[in-house]
Every structure is written in C-alpha cells, then in structure tokens.
Amino acid sequence: MTYSFELPLLVLLILTAGGAILVKDLISAVLILGSYSFFLALIWAWLGAADVAFVEAVVGAGLATVFFLLTLFRTAPDDTRIRRPRPPVVVVVALPLLGMLLLYAASDLPSFGDPASPASTHVSPHYLENSVADTLTPNVVTSVLMDYRALDTLIETVVVFTSGIACWLLLRRDPE
C-alpha cells in the first residue's frame, strides 16, 4: 500500500509553488496557485485524508481561484504585472535557515501511520471504540465533528456564514 507516490506529488507541489512566486503576472500567479492547491489536494488524498482532500480541491483549487479573480477584477489596474523589489539579504539568509531548522525538527516526528505514535495511542482509540455506542453515527469523523465537537462546529459555521455574507456584500452588483 505504501508506494512512494507522494514523492512526485511533492516535486510537482514545489514546482508550482516556485512558479507562482516567480511568475511576472498576477493572473498567471493566481492560475498557478490553483494548480498548486490541486496538487496539495492530491497529497491529502494520497495520505488517506479524503475529506481534507475534498475541501482542498473544492475550496483551494476551485473557489479560491474564482475569488482571487473577482478581487483582481474589482481592484487591480489593467496592468497586472508584478514589480517586486529585491528581497533584503536578511530574508534570503534567514528563511532557508528556518526551513532547515523545521526539517531538522520534523525528523523527530513519528512516521506516517505509526500505530505507536502519541496521536494513535492517546485519545483516538477511545473515539474509535465508543463513537458508535455514544452517537449511533457510522462515520467516526462525522461523529467527532457533529457530536463531540458540536459547539466548535457551530461556531465554525457562524464564521463561514459571516464571511459568506461579507463576500456577498463586497461582490454584489451596485443597484443602478
């Protein structure tokens, strides 16, 4: 089951991320960012997080592109070329060092799907064993989202609806 297919996906991810940063035009950057978040969705799908992949594919690759374009449409001047100043030397030196530090720290993490990792031994077994008896919901993720964390999900829904209303107010056509 563990083909190392995530490696080509990660290479594609880095390629698109670099392309989105280096390209000279805002709209092209938006397009490349769309493919970037699609590859991210593929990585989630490959690692077995199908629901996260679903959200990333729909929101990241689909809706975010549309929202970026709408924003550009409303705000940007006709010329959307990017003129970026040279980054300061501190940034060029410090950010790769920070990345190395994070990679070094990540080598300490348990490997993917390790049954002995703290995430798999601490509270997960409790939910996996008791969720059907507690909530009568066949899907464990759904039972955690909608029952154990129902208040959290409620507030999340409030946030999503508020931002939806804000988007609608900003993007509606002016009544002539």
Add this chain to the structure above:
Amino acid sequence: MSLLLVLNVIAVLIVMYLYRVVRGPTLYDRVLGLNGISTKAIILLIVIGTVYERVDMFVDISTGYALLNLIGTLAIAKYLEQRGRP
C-alpha cells in the same frame, strides 16, 4: 503494480501540462494547461481511490473538483472577456 504504473504515467502527463502552465508565453496557454491538468486530475483522483479501495468517496471528490474547475475556467474566461487583454 499496474496501478502504480498508471499513476506515474498520469503524473508524467501532468508534468507536460505543467510546463505549459508555468512557462506559457500567454495567458491562454496557462488556461489551457490548467484545463488539461484538471482533466488528468479527475482520473488521477479516481485511480488513487482504486488504490485505496474507496472509489465511492474519491468519485465524490473528483466530481466536485470537475464542477468547480468548470466554474473557475468560466470565471477566467469572463475576466478576460471583460478586461479584453491577452
């Protein structure tokens, strides 16, 4: 094993489209490349679903992606139409 082969072939195809997206001299090249990537993407998601033997869930993902990708392409087309620039 043959599924792995299929995955890698589709990944190589995606790289070809990606070259057009990242390099593409004009915006239209990028839009077309993105469209090509998304057609490969739909199949790739379903193949991943076959590998994990959970095709039903991955069909949902790929359908949602296909629908929203259409909307994205329409938004880009609308933008280009109203801005009137390549």
